[in-house]
Amino acid sequence: MSVLTIKGLRASIDGKPILNGVDLILKSGEVHALMGPNGSGKSTLANVIMGNPRYEVTGGTIDLDGTDILALPVHERARLGLFLAFQYPVEIPGLSMAKFLRRAAETRLSQGQNLRVSSFLKGVRADMDRLSFDKAFLNRSLNDGFSGGEKKRAEILQLLTLKPKLAIFDETDSGLDIDAIKSVAAGIDHMRGPDFGALIITHYRRILDYLAPEFVHVLFQGRVVLSGGNEIVRELEERGYDWVKEGYGEAG
Numbered sequence: 001m002s003v004l005t006i007k008g009l010r011a012s013i014d015g016k017p018i019l020n021g022v023d024l025i026l027k028s029g030e031v032h033a034l035m036g037p038n039g040s041g042k043s044t045l046a047n048v049i050m051g052n053p054r055y056e057v058t059g060g061t062i063d064l065d066g067t068d069i070l071a072l073p074v075h076e077r078a079r080l081g082l083f084l085a086f087q088y089p090v091e092i093p094g095l096s097m098a099k100f101l102r103r104a105a106e107t108r109l110s111q112g113q114n115l116r117v118s119s120f121l122k123g124v125r126a127d128m129d130r131l132s133f134d135k136a137f138l139n140r141s142l143n144d145g146f147s148g149g150e151k152k153r154a155e156i157l158q159l160l161t162l163k164p165k166l167a168i169f170d171e172t173d174s175g176l177d178i179d180a181i182k183s184v185a186a187g188i189d190h191m192r193g194p195d196f197g198a199l200i201i202t203h204y205r206r207i208l209d210y211l212a213p214e215f216v217h218v219l220f221q222g223r224v225v226l227s228g229g230n231e232i233v234r235e236l237e238e239r240g241y242d243w244v245k246e247g248y249g250e251a252g
């Protein structure tokens with residue numbers, strides 16, 4: 001079992017404090033949802049966990065199974081089994097998706113050894129079926145000219161290929177049609193099990209209805225101000241964030 005323990009995490013961008021003491025524990029075998037108003041620091045938290053150097057960590061700790069990951073660069077965090085699905089995926093013209101997936105898998109799964117191409121591609125094709133993702137995309141440049149839904153399917157395909165221990169999805173469901181949301185949810189659901197945990201950052205109930213997370217957290221002004229179960233999602237849908245702001249805001 002893997003455990004990611006975040007304690008008192010503080011982070012800034014360009015000298016502006018964004019995270020003001022985040023406490024959160026994610027374990028494999030669990031799916032967590034993270035909600036919160038725009039600007040509350042959700043993407044910042046995802047980026048800091050993954051090690052994006054633009055964000056300055058000014059306090060607190062992040063520990064993965066006894067390793068202080070704040071000291072590690074992004075690729076080493078990925079090698080330890082962390083995965084971040086970006087809100088705005090990068091396009092890499094000239095690198096086919098098949099090649100990209102194979103390189104990424106070789107780094108993550110076999111310490112740089114070469115994978116057997118035929119059996120590797122067989123697994124990737126099965127995963128593409130699972131996501132209703134046209135196999136013609138394997139030969140296309142990664143994300144180059146992909147629609148929103150195709151980019152998200154490509155991301156989930158990376159997830160299924162890399163088999164991380166803990167994955168973070170930053171608004172992966174935003175702007176997707178219903179079929180694409182279902183594919184994304186099916187991919188995450190396929191990973192589910194004792195060796196996999198997820199943090200789903202979202203504004204919407206739909207993906208959470210599919211995934212039924214065990215825990216729901218609300219981030220506000222750079223802190224987790226509320227944690228509980230699915231009832232929080234219903235409450236937010238009915239009442240919006242005003243009650244959170246009133247209860248936990250600077251003036252509250």
Ligand code: ADP
Nearest residue numbers: 013014018036037038039040041042043044045
């Ligand atoms: P959320 O994902 O919850 O909407 P973010 O983490 O994106 O929140 O942003 C939190 C705050 O940090 C916002 O006030 C935002 O304007 C600011 N911020 C985020 N990224 C940057 C950046 N690259 N440069 C300057 N400010 C940023």
Ligand code: MG
Nearest residue numbers: 037038039043
């Ligand atoms: Mg935002």
Ligand code: MG
Nearest residue numbers: 042043044087
């Ligand atoms: Mg965000």
